[in-house]
Amino acid sequence: MQNPAVKTFFAICLLSLSSYAPFAQAQSQLPDIGGSAFSTLTPEKEKQLGDVLMRQTRGRLPMVYDPLLDEYINALGNRLVARANDVKFPFKFYWVNNRQINAFATLGGNIASHTGTLAVAESESEFASVMAHEIAHVTQRHIARFVEAQNQRAPLTIAGLLGAIVLATVNPEAGMAAMMASQGAAQQSAINFTRSNEQEADRIGMTILSEAGFDPNAVPTFFGRLAEQSRFANQQLAFLQTHPLSQARVADTRLRAQQFPQRFVPDSMDFTLSQARVLARYHHNTQDALVIFKRRLAEPGGNTRANRYALAIALLDGKDYAAALEMLKPLMEQDPHNLYYLDVYTDILIGQQRFDEALELLQQEYLLRPNNQVVTLNYANVAVKAGSYPLAIHLLRNLLYHKDDNILAYDLLAEAYKKQEDFARYYEARADLFYQMANYPKAIDDLNEALNHLKPEARLENRRLEAKKRQWQAEFERLQRM
Incomplete structure (x- = not known):
């Protein structure tokens, strides 16, 4: 799953942090x-x-x-x-x-x-x-x-x-x-x-x-x-x-x-594919990754799942969706429920704007593995791209109930609320995201924006957000004294 929006957010967060004294996020008690x-x-x-x-x-x-x-x-x-x-x-x-x-x-x-x-x-x-x-x-x-x-x-x-x-x-x-x-x-x-x-x-x-x-x-x-x-x-x-x-x-x-028994321990497929993912997406730039993994595949014995997977990622990141799909297809046929392959395949379908196919595929995977973060985040991402905002919000809120520190989930949730023009919840989701990144001033500012977008009759929501703001302000003041 790729999410360029979150990279922009992190840059903003890092710049904001440099302007303040150190902040911390705590749970119910610091x-x-x-x-x-x-x-x-x-x-x-x-x-x-x-x-x-x-x-x-x-x-x-x-x-x-x-x-x-x-x-x-x-x-x-x-x-x-x-x-x-x-x-x-x-x-x-x-x-x-x-x-x-x-x-x-x-x-x-x-x-x-x-x-x-x-x-x-x-x-x-x-x-x-x-x-x-x-x-x-x-x-x-x-x-x-x-x-x-x-x-x-x-x-x-x-x-x-x-x-x-x-x-x-x-x-x-x-x-x-x-x-x-x-x-x-x-x-x-x-x-x-x-x-x-x-x-x-x-x-x-x-x-x-x-x-x-x-x-x-x-x-x-x-x-x-x-x-x-x-x-x-x-x-x-x-x-x-x-x-x-x-x-x-x-x-x-x-x-x-030498005091331990000698053993041969084969690498797990998760290790092999994780390493390939790191090399293709985080260690090399896209152009270098394309050259490296094309060369590896052409070498004797180089036609491995890891090299094909890495090249599919590089082709995807280079927006050559047809070639990425061609590279990934044999892997998907061998192991259609593999989450590494499923993640890349989903991004290919998004790139080709085949949203209905992606939603149908991920719906079935979600039934098999509800609240698995890989499946859920991909499913919610496709739902946002397809304009199915209520579905995305439902998926993300359920995931955050089980994993309340998931940065990508908060980022996607904010995007879904913004697309739905629910600005009170959009700013609250942004506030939660800044809170997870330990940026109290920005989090509190966004809570104030959320309060400003609430309708006058939403008294319960108003009290809830005011209580959250008071809690964060108290935590921030205490941390400033440390």
Whole structure:
């Protein structure tokens, strides 16, 4: 599913955020993080603070809101979490649109991977090893203990903590300098841990990896390749700046891997297709992707499902709908209910303005998988394009009932209300979207617009929106004091 409107919205949101002090979105209650709160981070406080930080991070970094990739990384991540010990809260996994190899964890089980990490992984076990390492940092409370220790040197704020995390993710050297300057810490950035923490995360992450059914040898293989690449690079890889990697550490992981049974673990089709999707849509531009995947398909043994799928995406993004359909057709015939293929096929039908065919296809898929975000968002997107606004609104409101932080759903809902000329609900949906992106001023402004568009007799709606506005204002004022 493609949605150009949401890209424009994110640009507006990022520009708006740069004009204000840091904001955060919370649920019913914000954590008390003033004073000595950082020095005693209970799991409950860590989860609350982690949610605040991650929602702010979503408003600051170029996140990827792709339902297929979201489903993949959360399925993989939770498969690993299920094999971890000392899990104190649910984990959530995110993507950052960045070609550099890196991943990071924040407080409360929020973990993000750069798209570049998946792009260069030579096996699913390699990519899973990075996720397992970050999970281990969380379960061993390395981040929480680091925050507590830093706060003893100088009081921390949400703004300082968030700024260091964002900088260290986008530019590790700048992140380290910012944390050292703002906190007077002569050690590391907020996501750069001590050598002992890294070794512990390697050890525990490898156990998680093995017990989840992946190959532990992927850890030294991946580390060794990164270390070798960094020797010949002008600038050290981002992953190695935030996860220091010595030859001794590579050797240690190699020895540890030998303690586990050797196994061959084939890559899942979801990994193969997710990687192809990242390469075609996020790692390469459309013209480069066309050249790369045409060449791969022409090579001996290159006529694979992943290469055909990637080329279909590149052709679609280049608006060559007929060629994209021709490339995708054999895949659809082999596996007609595959969500990766269905997503591209839907966008092809939209490009060809074959809305009725798309609606009929997705109606059947929705009956099989109600409220699956890939099916629902594609179905709602087609409904909006076809002018079936009540259908789109019904689908999206049901999805948001189950997954109330879905950015694409709020964006499509706002579009559907606007097309229907229901401006009160349009501005409320926009407000909810800004709220999810931690932009309180814009969210409150849009709630005021929604109130202005309500009819005089809509007293119940008026009271509901006024209550929502008061709640957000109170949260915003409290966050400004932190």
